[in-house]
Amino acid sequence: MAMGFRRPAASRTPLPGTDPEVEAAGAPRIGNRALALWLFLLTAAVVLLDALTGDDLPVVPLLVVMPALASVFCTVRQTVCVAVWVTLVVVGSRVPQTGAFWDVAFLIGFAVIASGLGVVACAARIRHATEIARLRSAAVALQRQILRPLPIATRQIRADGIYEPIEEDRLVGGDIYEVVDSPYGTRVIIGDVQGKGLPAIGAGFAALGAFREAAIREPSLASVADMVEDAVARHNAFSAETGETERFVTALLLSFDGDDRVRAVNCGHLPPWLLHDGTASPVPLHLTSVPLGMADLSGEARSAEWFGFPAGASILAFTDGVTEARDATGAFYPLDERIAAWARREPRQVLAALQADLDAFSGGVRRDDVAVLVLSRRQDGGGDPRREAMDEHPGAEGAVGARGRA
Numbered sequence: 001m002a003m004g005f006r007r008p009a010a011s012r013t014p015l016p017g018t019d020p021e022v023e024a025a026g027a028p029r030i031g032n033r034a035l036a037l038w039l040f041l042l043t044a045a046v047v048l049l050d051a052l053t054g055d056d057l058p059v060v061p062l063l064v065v066m067p068a069l070a071s072v073f074c075t076v077r078q079t080v081c082v083a084v085w086v087t088l089v090v091v092g093s094r095v096p097q098t099g100a101f102w103d104v105a106f107l108i109g110f111a112v113i114a115s116g117l118g119v120v121a122c123a124a125r126i127r128h129a130t131e132i133a134r135l136r137s138a139a140v141a142l143q144r145q146i147l148r149p150l151p152i153a154t155r156q157i158r159a160d161g162i163y164e165p166i167e168e169d170r171l172v173g174g175d176i177y178e179v180v181d182s183p184y185g186t187r188v189i190i191g192d193v194q195g196k197g198l199p200a201i202g203a204g205f206a207a208l209g210a211f212r213e214a215a216i217r218e219p220s221l222a223s224v225a226d227m228v229e230d231a232v233a234r235h236n237a238f239s240a241e242t243g244e245t246e247r248f249v250t251a252l253l254l255s256f257d258g259d260d261r262v263r264a265v266n267c268g269h270l271p272p273w274l275l276h277d278g279t280a281s282p283v284p285l286h287l288t289s290v291p292l293g294m295a296d297l298s299g300e301a302r303s304a305e306w307f308g309f310p311a312g313a314s315i316l317a318f319t320d321g322v323t324e325a326r327d328a329t330g331a332f333y334p335l336d337e338r339i340a341a342w343a344r345r346e347p348r349q350v351l352a353a354l355q356a357d358l359d360a361f362s363g364g365v366r367r368d369d370v371a372v373l374v375l376s377r378r379q380d381g382g383g384d385p386r387r388e389a390m391d392e393h394p395g396a397e398g399a400v401g402a403r404g405r406a
Contacts, residue, residue, distance in 0.1 A: 030073050039082060042066070043089055063090055064111055067118025071125060079122040083115030146205055147177060153378065154181035156256040159188065160347040161373040162355055164321075166196070166366045174200030175319045175369035176208050176249075180215035185258065187215035187224060190373055191251030191269060191292070192319045199239065203247040206235035207292060211253075221255045221304045225265045225292070228253075229302075232293035248293035252317055254375070255304070262309045265302055267292050270320060273339060275350065275374075276313035280343040282336075283307050283315075314347055314376040321370035322354075325362045333361050347374035 067083040150161040174193025210231030236246040252269040268291035325333040
């Protein structure tokens, strides 16, 4: 069963041919009964105040601001109802007290125009929200198509993980991961693209495409990093020509060849944690280089380093969506304090515990993508990783078979 770090969808069933997220963009933020109650109470209060002040200070015409207020929180239909109600109240309460024809015409015209502007503003707000929701939905769908579902099994390791793209506020982020079974062992990348939205996804796709190709062709992990660097640099050059912002990618590259050590190239990313024998500790990486796409700012070549990977151990790699998650007080998530309690658990149990704890800590509020990989050595002596992947994802047999034939 693939671990997915996604909040449960709404319980209602969407109508055929509709996008729940787009549909929600036009959903009312206040119920019809609550709106009717507040409208009645506010109208009664204004009419009573108007009666107390008399003709010297008419207050009822001030009700024309209510459609504008309703346009912020209500649907178009609700705003139209508020506009009609306000127009009837204003006209009905002031016309008997206004004798001149032009005064009556001005009052009616003023109420209709003010109410109509509120309805137009509401329609514009919902149309804009719907466009943003559609763009966000398309971006998230694209991001999920780029990244393969977890878990991923190779000849050397098994990669379990959780992945949750942010789908609110500033659109999606740019977390990436990939696991490649190459002639030189299993190569893994986990990274975070600077910025959010479709441009960040584009930079992430450039990095992933280069990694998938270089992981198979390049015998050196440092050379793999250099190939990804070149791809990000080319993407940035193209982005600059089209007026887009240049972006960098923090990334951690790992290589497993079946022994008790792991090669790593850290390109400005968070160091992984090693879970082994009931303990959890960050892996000390001393050769951290600049993020991908920024090699021109550093004259130092990237180098790989080794760290131990004893039997029975697991490696926890993650993006800053974990460590920079905040609680209600603004405090950051204390991963170093929590992870030790899960060091003796199986990879899936670690992920489940992290998911539940992170959700509880942040109250379900996400400010960035969350991507986590738990990498463990396979204990079954190998086997067919493609068959294992199909067992994990029965509906993906065609895709797995296509990859196997490629």
